[in-house]
Amino acid sequence: MMQAHGWGASWMDEPALVGHAQAGDAAAFSALFEAYHGQITGYLYRLVGDREVAEDLAQDTFIKAYRALGRTNDGLNFRAWLYRIATNTATSYFRRRKIIQWLPFGPATPEPTGDARLAEALGERELIEAVLKRLNDNYVTVLLLRHQQGMSLEETATVLGTSVNAAKVRLFRARRAFVEAYRALESGQEARA
Amino acid sequence: MNCDQARRLLSDRLDQPLPPDQSAALRAHLAGCRECRTFERELTARVVGLESLPRSLPSPRVRAGVQAYVDRHDDRVAQGLSGTWLRQVGAFVGAAAVLVAVAAFMIVLLNGRTTGPPLLGSSPVTVSPTSSARVTSSVAVLNASPAAATPAPWVVVGTPPVAPVTSTATPSPVAVTQAVARTTVTAYFDAINRHDYPGAYRLLGADLQGGQSLDQFAAGFATTAHDAVTIVGVAPEGGDLAVSMVLIATQTDGSVRSFSGRYLIGVESGSIVVVGADVHEDTPAAAATPAATAATAAALPPCSAGGLEMALSAQGATGNVALAVVFRNHGAPCQLAGALTLSISGQSGAALPIQGNAEAVPLNIVVGNVEASATFMWSNWCGSERQFVVSAVMGGKSARLDQAIAPRCDAASAPSQLREVSPVTWAGTVVANTPGTGAITLHFPDGTTRRVVVGNRTVVTDAHGDTVRAADIQAGNRVSASGDVSADATAMDAAVVVVQP
Numbered sequence: 001m002m003q004a005h006g007w008g009a010s011w012m013d014e015p016a017l018v019g020h021a022q023a024g025d026a027a028a029f030s031a032l033f034e035a036y037h038g039q040i041t042g043y044l045y046r047l048v049g050d051r052e053v054a055e056d057l058a059q060d061t062f063i064k065a066y067r068a069l070g071r072t073n074d075g076l077n078f079r080a081w082l083y084r085i086a087t088n089t090a091t092s093y094f095r096r097r098k099i100i101q102w103l104p105f106g107p108a109t110p111e112p113t114g115d116a117r118l119a120e121a122l123g124e125r126e127l128i129e130a131v132l133k134r135l136n137d138n139y140v141t142v143l144l145l146r147h148q149q150g151m152s153l154e155e156t157a158t159v160l161g162t163s164v165n166a167a168k169v170r171l172f173r174a175r176r177a178f179v180e181a182y183r184a185l186e187s188g189q190e191a192r193a
Numbered sequence: 194m195n196c197d198q199a200r201r202l203l204s205d206r207l208d209q210p211l212p213p214d215q216s217a218a219l220r221a222h223l224a225g226c227r228e229c230r231t232f233e234r235e236l237t238a239r240v241v242g243l244e245s246l247p248r249s250l251p252s253p254r255v256r257a258g259v260q261a262y263v264d265r266h267d268d269r270v271a272q273g274l275s276g277t278w279l280r281q282v283g284a285f286v287g288a289a290a291v292l293v294a295v296a297a298f299m300i301v302l303l304n305g306r307t308t309g310p311p312l313l314g315s316s317p318v319t320v321s322p323t324s325s326a327r328v329t330s331s332v333a334v335l336n337a338s339p340a341a342a343t344p345a346p347w348v349v350v351g352t353p354p355v356a357p358v359t360s361t362a363t364p365s366p367v368a369v370t371q372a373v374a375r376t377t378v379t380a381y382f383d384a385i386n387r388h389d390y391p392g393a394y395r396l397l398g399a400d401l402q403g404g405q406s407l408d409q410f411a412a413g414f415a416t417t418a419h420d421a422v423t424i425v426g427v428a429p430e431g432g433d434l435a436v437s438m439v440l441i442a443t444q445t446d447g448s449v450r451s452f453s454g455r456y457l458i459g460v461e462s463g464s465i466v467v468v469g470a471d472v473h474e475d476t477p478a479a480a481a482t483p484a485a486t487a488a489t490a491a492a493l494p495p496c497s498a499g500g501l502e503m504a505l506s507a508q509g510a511t512g513n514v515a516l517a518v519v520f521r522n523h524g525a526p527c528q529l530a531g532a533l534t535l536s537i538s539g540q541s542g543a544a545l546p547i548q549g550n551a552e553a554v555p556l557n558i559v560v561g562n563v564e565a566s567a568t569f570m571w572s573n574w575c576g577s578e579r580q581f582v583v584s585a586v587m588g589g590k591s592a593r594l595d596q597a598i599a600p601r602c603d604a605a606s607a608p609s610q611l612r613e614v615s616p617v618t619w620a621g622t623v624v625a626n627t628p629g630t631g632a633i634t635l636h637f638p639d640g641t642t643r644r645v646v647v648g649n650r651t652v653v654t655d656a657h658g659d660t661v662r663a664a665d666i667q668a669g670n671r672v673s674a675s676g677d678v679s680a681d682a683t684a685m686d687a688a689v690v691v692v693q694p
Contacts (some may be wrong), residue, residue, distance in 0.1 A: 026263055029263070030263070033256075037251065037252070037255055037256065037259070038248075038249035038250055038251035039248055039249050041249075041250040041251065041252045041255055042247060042248050042249045042250035043248075047249050049573065051250075054250070055252045055254045055255050055258075058252065059254075059255050059258040059262075062255070062259045062262075063258075063259060063262050066259070066262065066263060124242060125245070125246065128239075128242045128243065128246065130488055132362060143243060144243075146208075147240055147243035147244050147248045147415075148243055148244065148248060149248060150244070150248070150667045152208075152363075153208040153209065166409060168204075168205060171204060171207075171208065172200070172201050172204035172205070175204050175207075175236060175239070175240070176200060176204070178239055179232065179235045179236055179239050179244075182235070182236065182239055
């Protein structure tokens with residue numbers, strides 16, 4: 001019996017819960033929300049790097065899911081479907097952000113510090129976050145799905161809407177880019193140390 | 194095997210075991226390649242690092258937002274069956290701890306139900322006496338029209354800072370704030386546009402419900418396709434709030450009818466509802482053609498130069514400078530249609546070589562007693578001039594702005610450009626009359642919303658590109674909204690909120 005991720009062991013199995021939610025049962029949707037909203041928000045936070053934005057996107061994700069669930073087919077892989085909505089919502093956000101980027105009035109934004117100086121002040125987790133910010137959005141997405149959210153390769157491919165082989169290729173490129181970017185940032189730190 | 198192949202296998206190995214032959218080949222390569230051994234070590238460490246990142250980030254704000262949406266859109270909740278819902282949740286839950294968590298989630302809804310309409314969420318706890326001088330009206334006018342495919346204008350609903358709600362043992366009286374009054378009217382038409390007639394009907398007070406059953410109410414929308422409401426002001430009236438609005442009702446045959454007037458928002462039996470209406474059709478069944486979008490405008494009187502004010506503002510950014518031509522009308526909402534010319538000159542008065550400079554663009558907007566604007570984006574200025582005169586001319590009005598903000602030079606070989614970024618959509622003014630953090634909610638045509646924190650002299654994107662301090666909101670600030678949607682964009686693509694000092 002498949003358990004809803006992150007739930008207590010004695011929960012109703014997820015497919016049954018999804019079935020109820022698909023039939024319009026708001027209580028079932030509520031339970032699914034409880035099961036996933038922390039993970040989805042956490043995933044989006046790592047993707048966009050801003051908590052408020054992540055919360056907005058998470059809210060959008062669940063509202064879209066709520067509205068679309070009744071039109072999905074039986075046997076829906078709810079988790080993969082939900083992460084796909086979240087990923088698409090984040091992609092849309094990235095696209096919007098590129099369309100128009102405003103700056104605040106007031107004092108000019110300080111010049112960004114150099115990598116080495118930045119790395120000096122960072123711990124391991126902050127260093128990982130800083131590296132993620134330097135990577136292509138597509139790479140960050142696949143890394144987070146596979147490693148932060150602990151999805152299988154197959155599930156990652158489903159969320160991305162690609163073949164397993166395509167997901168493998170993207171994972172390889174993303175991991176390589178991550179290792180290289182981390183090394184670059186870390187070496188800057190060591191040079192200053 | 195070369196290094197690239199070896200590193201691919203090192204990556205693949207993290208996802209699934211390698212076949213024996215590949216595994217052996219990889220081992221052989223690693224034995225003789227120090228760089229790949231380093232890569233292997235680093236890859237393992239980095240993956241461990243990624244896996245150590247916290248996976249979950251529970252958010253009360255996400256929960257509240259989704260709850261509010263479900264609350265608004267789930268009939269069973271709105272019909273007061275939350276208790277049933279709670280029992281259903283109980284049936285799903287086997288683990289007691291989780292039951293407590295979900296029950297708490299439901300209790301919020303139940304409390305919301307007892308202290309105010311679920312549609313509106315929490316309300317400030319101040320007393321609002323019921324008005325004895327309410328406006329009555331024909332309910333038939335309320336049935337101006339329902340749902341459809343045509344996109345509604347963006348509507349900004351303000352949620353200015355409110356005093357903290359203190360917990361009380363007894364249910365607190367509900368007060369109608371300007372934001373809540375706006376939301377109520379918006380929610381009423383949202384419900385109609387969703388064909389949620391029970392939801393809309395529940396938002397009517399006893400007087401307005403009184404003359405007709407729900408079925409009769411719903412039947413009143415048989416020939417309407419979509420209602421687009423634009424709120425143009427909110428003002429106290431007795432103990433209630435009168436929401437002035439302009440309503441464009443598209444009929445199922447494609448024709449358009451235009452209404453204007455006021456809805457009176459007040460409290461009845463602890464719920465915030467539409468307690469009165471004074472709404473009139475502007476043109477008697479104007480029989481506008483479907484193609485005539487502009488006909489929606491024709492229903493409003495044209496703006497007269499005497500009642501109209503025009504101003505210019507420039508907003509600095511690195512890649513673009515936004516130039517806003519702002520209109521304000523004194524009096525009833527009017528239609529401003531004509532050619533708007535924006536030009537940028539140097540100190541000598543000569544027009545600068547900017548593509549689109551001084552070209553007339555058609556403008557057709559509704560101007561209420563709050564500001565409406567047309568926005569232009571100026572980009573890629575590589576010239577030597579650093580002092581500019583911006584002027585706008587329309588309908589016998591002109592405005593001038595001397596300013597020194599220029600957009601960044603992105604490419605000297607490319608022309609500098611000035612382009613209008615309309616369609617400008619606009620909504621009512623939000624007065625942030627209490628210092629503190631404020632927020633507005635952008636309502637998009639697809640029904641989704643986005644909360645944006647705003648502050649004094651701050652430009653905020655819907656991507657929350659800026660952080661606002663509590664002290665940024667000062668008495669008298671006004672918030673207006675404009676939109677910039679690229680040609681291939683969806684409704685959610687971009688929104689800009691400008692807080693004016």
